[in-house]
Amino acid sequence: MADLDTIPPRVAICGGGIGGLTLAAVLQRFIGDKKLSIDLYEAGPKFTESGAGITIWQSTRFILGALGLGDALEQKALSTPMTFRKSDLQQGFTFFDVEEGSTTLPRRELLSLFADQLLLDDGSVLHTHFSKRLLHYEQNEKGVNMHFQDGSSASADLLIGSDGVGSATRKTMYKQLSERMRGTDSETADALLGFMLPSWTGSYAYRFLIDAEKIKATHPDHIALTRGTMWCGAGKNGISYPISPTVINAGTMVMVPGGLGKPLEGDSVVKASAEDVANLTQDWEEGFQVLVDNINETSRWAVSQVRGLPQYVDGRVALLGDAAHAMTPHLGAGAGQAIEDAYILARILAHPSVTNQNVPQALKVYDVIRRPIANDIVERSLRQCFISTLHPDYLPSGIDIAKLQSGDSSEWTKVRQDMQDIWSFHGGKMPDDHWEHAQALLASTLV
Numbered sequence: 230m231a232d233l234d235t236i237p238p239r240v241a242i243c244g245g246g247i248g249g250l251t252l253a254a255v256l257q258r259f260i261g262d263k264k265l266s267i268d269l270y271e272a273g274p275k276f277t278e279s280g281a282g283i284t285i286w287q288s289t290r291f292i293l294g295a296l297g298l299g300d301a302l303e304q305k306a307l308s309t310p311m312t313f314r315k316s317d318l319q320q321g322f323t324f325f326d327v328e329e330g331s332t333t334l335p336r337r338e339l340l341s342l343f344a345d346q347l348l349l350d351d352g353s354v355l356h357t358h359f360s361k362r363l364l365h366y367e368q369n370e371k372g373v374n375m376h377f378q379d380g381s382s383a384s385a386d387l388l389i390g391s392d393g394v395g396s397a398t399r400k401t402m403y404k405q406l407s408e409r410m411r412g413t414d415s416e417t418a419d420a421l422l423g424f425m426l427p428s429w430t431g432s433y434a435y436r437f438l439i440d441a442e443k444i445k446a447t448h449p450d451h452i453a454l455t456r457g458t459m460w461c462g463a464g465k466n467g468i469s470y471p472i473s474p475t476v477i478n479a480g481t482m483v484m485v486p487g488g489l490g491k492p493l494e495g496d497s498v499v500k501a502s503a504e505d506v507a508n509l510t511q512d513w514e515e516g517f518q519v520l521v522d523n524i525n526e527t528s529r530w531a532v533s534q535v536r537g538l539p540q541y542v543d544g545r546v547a548l549l550g551d552a553a554h555a556m557t558p559h560l561g562a563g564a565g566q567a568i569e570d571a572y573i574l575a576r577i578l579a580h581p582s583v584t585n586q587n588v589p590q591a592l593k594v595y596d597v598i599r600r601p602i603a604n605d606i607v608e609r610s611l612r613q614c615f616i617s618t619l620h621p622d623y624l625p626s627g628i629d630i631a632k633l634q635s636g637d638s639s640e641w642t643k644v645r646q647d648m649q650d651i652w653s654f655h656g657g658k659m660p661d662d663h664w665e666h667a668q669a670l671l672a673s674t675l676v
């Protein structure tokens with residue numbers, strides 16, 4: 230491991246998904262003459278994305294702009310405001326809009342924006358290692374040792390776990406935190422063990438792609454061609470949004486009653502059929518039926534989350550993205566939050582006052598800035614999940630479900646008020662406001 234103040238810190242990033250690649254790209258962009266070295270360990274044989282489409286919002290676009298990727302994003306993305314409809318009846322109706330505008334694009338395009346950006350640099354500070362699946366690590370006051378599935382090991386001065394919802398970094402961190410607590414407070418030690426694994430949201434998502442040309446041919450004014458749409462119904466919801474002029478990304482989610490927090494039984498991804506989806510939504514409004522009629526292939530994904538982590542950081546190790554705060558897809562915010570984590574963390578690590586010696590304090594600043602925001606968005610997303618599936622326990626208190634089902638406008642006004650509250654996080658601060666806060670904390674805490 231490196232001498233604390235003489236050799237530039239070696240940053241290990243485990244996981245080359247959207248979060249890990251953004252971290253590497255922002256580090257390269259803001260590194261100045263600091264000459265950090267970055268080792269990026271990815272479990273897969275190359276950078277890749279599962280799933281087809283992604284929605285991103287204004288604050289994420291700001292970060293892409295800061296990386297010089299704003300124009301490239303404009304060329305690849307569509308601007309798609311969102312509409313929420315009550316759809317589990319013949320005559321559906323719109324009850325909420327998010328007009329400020331999301332941007333949608335194919336996932337692989339977003340990932341390649343970051344990957345291409347990394348390749349553009351001369352590569353002197355970044356070393357990528359594929360087919361390296363982290364199993365666990367140990368750390369001391371000087372650095373971190375990582376152990377991989379292929380039997381190899383590597384060391385670094387700090388480790389960032391951007392290894393997704395099933396994060397081996399989070400598993401190791403919370404196992405170690407629990408072990409340290411065991412002698413003094415067994416109740417807390419048990420609670421910490423509960424954060425090692427993600428928890429099931431009690432929902433499954435059927436994901437599929439629709440040929441937009443086919444929809445245009447038969448239904449040229451179909452809402453799915455131009456707007457993101459959340460198709461809501463009791464116990465289920467659909468989602469659709471165009472990700473290119475020819476492709477609509479879509480899905481159906483179904484809630485298992487009482488499933489929230491229960492152990493997931495069976496595989497997290499299984500093959501499914503168009504008929505499975507059609508059976509779930511057969512009484513729904515025509516607009517959604519048209520999409521379901523055009524499914525070619527689909528698979529069913531168990532949706533898990535990482536809820537309320539009490540810390541994202543332990544010593545020289547930090548969690549980022551889904552590893553820290555995987556969430557339901559109902560706000561389209563998971564990737565955006567990973568990108569925002571990466572922006573703040575990379576700017577902290579690239580800051581001139583952060584040395585190899587004070588890395589643990591610097592990582593704590595990241596935790597203080599990012600954890601309350603991202604943990605709050607996990608909760609908002611879960612609330613939106615249950616409201617979209619009209620779960621009585623999550624609808625505004627005192628609501629009359631029968632009236633709501635029949636479309637009574639005063640009951641829907643109450644739902645709208647709750648949704649305005651959920652979505653208000655978009656009107657909040659931008660990444661550079663948080664970066665300013667982080668700089669103030671660095672100035673007051675680093676020695």
Ligand SMILES: Cc1cc2nc3c(=O)[nH]c(=O)nc-3n(C[C@H](O)[C@H](O)[C@H](O)COP(=O)(O)OP(=O)(O)OC[C@H]3O[C@@H](n4cnc5c(N)ncnc54)[C@H](O)[C@@H]3O)c2cc1C
Pocket residue numbers: 243244245246247248249270271272273277280282283284285361362363364391392393394395396397398434436530532549550551552555556557558560561562563564565566567
């Ligand atoms: C159905 C669905 C729809 C969604 N829609 C949206 C949306 O519209 N908008 C949005 O913002 N978000 C959406 N999300 C969430 C979004 O996909 C995630 O929040 C985002 O991909 C998280 O990025 P990440 O880099 O943290 O993790 P990931 O993208 O999961 O990347 C993790 C990387 O780590 C690698 N890895 C895993 N384990 C190891 C290991 N042990 N060692 C080394 N490498 C490892 C993986 O191979 C992968 O490359 C959706 C999620 C789901 C399930």
